[in-house]
Amino acid sequence: MKVPMLDLSEQYQGLRSEILDVLDQVMSSSQFILGSQVKKLEQDVAEFSNAAHAVGCANGSDAIHIALQALGVGPGDEVITTAFTFFATGGAIVRAGAKPVYVDIDPVTFNIDPVKVEEAITEKTKAIIPVHLYGQMADMEKLAEVAKKHNLFIVEDAAQAIGAKQNGHHVGELGDAATYSFFPTKNLGAYGDAGMIITNNEDTAEKMRVIRVHGSKPKYYHHVLGYNSRLDEMQAAVLNVKFPHLPNWGELRREKAAEYTRLLKEKVGGHVQVPVEAEGNYHVFHQYTIRAENRDELQAYLKEQGVATMIYYPLPLHVQPVFENLGYKEGDLPIAEKAAKEALSLPMFPELKQEQQEYVVSKIAEFYTK
Known part of the structure; x- marks a missing residue:
């Protein structure tokens, strides 16, 4: 698939x-x-x-x-x-x-x-x-x-x-x-x-x-x-x-996110951390982003299995070459730097099918089982 x-x-x-x-x-x-x-x-x-x-x-x-x-x-x-x-x-x-x-950032949101x-x-x-x-x-x-x-x-x-x-x-x-x-x-x-x-x-x-x-x-x-x-x-x-159509699309994204969370908790467990909607927030899930063990290897495996993913973002701004003159260095913002090594966004759009989500999660589970 x-x-x-x-x-x-x-x-x-x-x-x-x-x-x-x-x-x-x-x-x-x-x-x-x-x-x-x-x-x-x-x-x-x-x-x-x-x-x-x-x-x-x-x-x-x-x-x-x-x-x-x-x-x-x-x-x-x-x-x-x-x-x-x-x-x-x-x-x-x-x-x-x-x-x-x-x-730096909040490690949860x-x-x-x-x-x-x-x-x-x-x-x-x-x-x-x-x-x-x-x-x-x-x-x-x-x-x-x-x-x-x-x-x-x-x-x-x-x-x-x-x-x-x-x-x-x-x-x-x-x-x-x-x-x-x-x-x-x-x-x-x-x-x-x-x-x-x-x-x-x-x-x-x-x-x-x-x-x-x-x-x-x-x-x-x-x-x-x-x-x-x-x-x-x-x-x-x-x-x-x-x-x-925006309000309905937002609700569909929230439904897809809830299904991802259910499937990941059931089939993958502690190898990934699912997104958390902070109390009082209405999250519209532009991206469904997990934290994953061995993120880069997981991404490569999913690509082999036909599953597209994205890393938002692989290098925080404070260590981007163009901002070198600001004087930041690796280690200055450890939470953001850790997130950059673990964050992985899964396929997310209102028309995403149930069977597609099940396939994505099954391949994540397969990776960690192997």
């Missing part, structure tokens, strides 16, 4: 006629830049997120950068974030002119540790970027307390967590802004790059809108240095077709 990490073909076939129809509408309208499709998506995502404003942009990486710039983060500032995340989180900080300060965040605060700290990794929110209540105490901004990197909640709070409600990625593999995925920022602050939202169009307002009059980062009308149209 072949089990892909992600299969978007079945989803497309179910939505094909709607998607082709809406794309034809866009092409017939000849309205390709910041048109009605972008406006509709911004309104719907803002309402879904319980946010006052949503600002579409070109991708999730730009979303973080724009949010930081709109909040006034720049040269001389420090931004505290997790070392266990995709490169875009750290890259956006540097592009904004600030210095990333990496801290893989998310940033609020205690470590507070320990890392200096007089130069301007903001915190928690990453809601794999679809589960970081401890936003504690982070919000830390931010309030030290007068810091919070930009939530929710690239993997649209629809996630914590004790009734939506992504973005406890921070100053939150960013989404609509990369094709995400829970709500476009057919190319796309991103969005949400905020409850009208002034911040307006700054974001200006920054995404070269910093111009009115057109051709530039008071800030922005850049070209507009959400494409065609991508917005695709996302508008998909958006109403």
